[in-house]
Amino acid sequence: MSVTRPAGFTASGVVAGLKSTGALDLALVVNTGPRTSAAAVFTSNRAKANPVLWSEQVIRDGAVSAVILNSGGANCFTGSFGFQTTHATAEAVAAALEISASDVLVCSTGLIGTGDQTFRDAILDHVPATVSALSRDGGPDAAAAIMTTDTHPKQAVAESPAGWSIGGMAKGAGMLAPGLATMLVVITTDADLDPATLDRALRSATRVTFDRIDSDGCMSTNDTVTLLASGASGVAADETEFTEALTALCLDLSRQLQADAEGASHDIAIEVVNAASEDDAVVVGRAVSRSNLLKAAIFGNDPNWGRVLAALGTTDAVFDPYEIDVSMNGVMVCRRGEPFESRDLVDLTPRATTILIDLKSGASAATILTNDLTHDYVHENSAYAS
Amino acid sequence: MSVTRPAGFTASGVVAGLKSTGALDLALVVNTGPRTSAAAVFTSNRAKANPVLWSEQVIRDGAVSAVILNSGGANCFTGSFGFQTTHATAEAVAAALEISASDVLVCSTGLIGTGDQTFRDAILDHVPATVSALSRDGGPDAAAAIMTTDTHPKQAVAESPAGWSIGGMAKGAGMLAPGLATMLVVITTDADLDPATLDRALRSATRVTFDRIDSDGCMSTNDTVTLLASGASGVAADETEFTEALTALCLDLSRQLQADAEGASHDIAIEVVNAASEDDAVVVGRAVSRSNLLKAAIFGNDPNWGRVLAALGTTDAVFDPYEIDVSMNGVMVCRRGEPFESRDLVDLTPRATTILIDLKSGASAATILTNDLTHDYVHENSAYAS
Structure with a gap:
């Protein structure tokens, strides 16, 4: 109640x-x-x-x-x-x-x-x-x-x-x-x-x-x-x-x-680990959560990890971009800044999606909860006032 | 050539x-x-x-x-x-x-x-x-x-x-x-x-x-x-x-x-005027240009000026949010932080869209060029890699 x-x-x-x-x-x-x-x-x-x-x-x-x-x-x-x-x-x-x-x-x-x-x-x-x-x-x-x-x-x-x-x-x-x-x-x-x-x-x-x-x-x-x-x-x-x-x-x-976010079809948890500070982990997670390109890719069930790296590269958090590991739903698609396991192994069909980013720069962590960018989001927000 | x-x-x-x-x-x-x-x-x-x-x-x-x-x-x-x-x-x-x-x-x-x-x-x-x-x-x-x-x-x-x-x-x-x-x-x-x-x-x-x-x-x-x-x-x-x-x-x-931006149906010029500094004008323009909600509204030809104000309120530029004027395609929909001319007067059907934001805080200005958030953008970016 x-x-x-x-x-x-x-x-x-x-x-x-x-x-x-x-x-x-x-x-x-x-x-x-x-x-x-x-x-x-x-x-x-x-x-x-x-x-x-x-x-x-x-x-x-x-x-x-x-x-x-x-x-x-x-x-x-x-x-x-x-x-x-x-x-x-x-x-x-x-x-x-x-x-x-x-x-x-x-x-x-x-x-x-x-x-x-x-x-x-x-x-x-x-x-x-x-x-x-x-x-x-x-x-x-x-x-x-x-x-x-x-x-x-x-x-x-x-x-x-x-x-x-x-x-x-x-x-x-x-x-x-x-x-x-x-x-x-x-x-x-x-x-x-x-x-x-x-x-x-x-x-x-x-x-x-x-x-x-x-x-x-x-x-x-x-x-x-x-x-x-x-x-x-x-x-x-x-x-x-x-x-x-x-x-x-x-x-x-x-x-x-x-x-229940407007129009969303995926609930994405962006888990940032081994950050130099909790603030760094939040900054990186939030930058990634705001990439429309990544969010549209997730909507399309496309494990486009390059868009993760492009987003985090816009922050001033402590890390070496060429040392970072990125895993999507348990598949390490990028290891030390290079392609690793095949993107074809990533199953993005479930609504729950996890993107794990290992910054290798410390012991702090944070998780940002975001959603994908969908046709329904655009539709709902282009028609809200009318 | x-x-x-x-x-x-x-x-x-x-x-x-x-x-x-x-x-x-x-x-x-x-x-x-x-x-x-x-x-x-x-x-x-x-x-x-x-x-x-x-x-x-x-x-x-x-x-x-x-x-x-x-x-x-x-x-x-x-x-x-x-x-x-x-x-x-x-x-x-x-x-x-x-x-x-x-x-x-x-x-x-x-x-x-x-x-x-x-x-x-x-x-x-x-x-x-x-x-x-x-x-x-x-x-x-x-x-x-x-x-x-x-x-x-x-x-x-x-x-x-x-x-x-x-x-x-x-x-x-x-x-x-x-x-x-x-x-x-x-x-x-x-x-x-x-x-x-x-x-x-x-x-x-x-x-x-x-x-x-x-x-x-x-x-x-x-x-x-x-x-x-x-x-x-x-x-x-x-x-x-x-x-x-x-x-x-x-x-x-x-x-x-x-x-020619991916999927766009509007070319939006965000003109920020009377800013305390050019940097402030750019910061405000960029914050507004990144509001998915505003961009989806423009796609829907909806002059949702509240989304402009919500976006600029996230910046630390110099201004009083309750003194700001916002005009969309020449119609001052918000004057000194309150509804002014009717939103029904705004015609957002042309591709070229102008959002004029008067910060009333100085003499500097900058214009940021952005686009609307459309179904085609989502489609194109959910299918790019595949």
Whole structure:
């Protein structure tokens, strides 16, 4: 039941009319306590949506009582009118729940530039419905209401033998290159943890999960990942155990996002090993993940390893290009910068694809999750606004 | 007649069997003097093809008598065998022309990893044919022989009233993001200029032309632009006039490359104005040119300006994202970070597309030339190697 699995949370999803399809498009997640600890990470894009600008202020005191999320419009580059819409939304939720607007996080997703009076009216008119629909099994509706081009909701849960649990929901699909993705994620826990601990755990987890998805190289203006703790289990979770569980849950959600990326037919894990530093491994993995030529080749089931080497050669990471080994789905097609095993041995028909790059320059490693470049991606993204 | 327009040059193109289609695939351009001044710029990719590694040494003394170029194989990541192939090719040309191998530039283009014994034999067996086919009207054959996925040869000429001329040929198509592009360019002139002057003129011209093409964000391992001067006009060209003419010719060839980029249906000029510095303008233009989402939208004739702002927000250039104006084909769809003129007014049906970004942060400007992301691009690059 995703975000309503942990004790102390209710959620809902309703139809506000933001999506032309008439699907669920407005979600509310409420922390009923006893505590309202929270942490959040946001897009590092300088072009930030109004809800991000608002929520960055809300999270400062580490207290969040509710998160309201809409699909059907990003409310980004909509000016002061758009910011007022976000503010009014938080106020409306606060009034209905009898809490402070400064404890209401707002998240929006959809087309950038959408945030006019019709948009505002649709949200404000339906805030009461989200409140009256709140329930202990509302997680799935909330997860459905935040979808844009996602084909299905993404949810995950984790339970500790110590007596606490974590629940999460996410949406992704396109503009999916979180530095910190059009990714919205809400994670809840009933562990009894303070905001500082939540913040450390969340940053530790997102750094090696959501931050390592690079589906299409495009960083969103609205990415938000938030973690709410109700303390309702009464268990003060061990920070290390909690961070490990949270990281595993974030990785689970990351892989769900990758698996449902717009138009994708391959989930590609770019594993960079023996790098001089973790940063180097990430830089190389990300450069390779952004090669349209390689991604189109993978779509065509073509093990075109030369495009891997051409991409990594654009980075300033430490390595000798002529010493590098590249394996594709277990076949070492390039050894020390020369053709080795036959490319004909590589089977790229499975959706899961692994490209292993051995830099031979150290002991660090990182894996970047990306997708192939397909006709469906082009189609979906050439027709999105219309 | 492209590279054979200036006096003092002969050229040829022959069938060496490198292309499975049986088309022209081996070209030779020879400077018959009286002087053999030359300059060259190469890919800044650290993964450099063997012919680039060779040619970087050849150009050091500023003297080049001949350039041999093949399509049908990049001879990149082919190890010491591949380097020996390049060396042997230069030696074969030198022997046939009775010149020094250290004055023979070698350029290759095609699939990375191709450079085996069959490749070597095909080239070496056909060097004599390229020499015997040399003629004063061989430019067009040479321009055809360097094509890969190009649909037609690219050639340009410029003539000065002072009595000298410039000729150029180029190939591009994919992996087209010169920093310096799978771009090979040979430019000839009969102006009487020394290598240092040629080098200054070439770097000045390529910096604002070829270096500002970013068709698909993928930098090649084989890009080479070389400029040869025969001095055969007997006219010592004025450096400023020569550099201006050379820059105009390079821009002409750049636009030909853009117009024939793999699968493209729009030629997009991203004009960044009022930037704090030229570097900022280039950084912003390049970031926007690499947004697959924007490029797919343009393919779909969708003026999705939010994707422009999302892309530039990922840069560290100086600007306030909420002050930026964005116009598409003359319609200001975004003014000061808010929707302005209706997107419905934008006509994206012409192939030529202009995106004007006003950063309002200074007086510098730059234009990046890119293309849209289309079904044909995906198709062509998912099937290239097979």
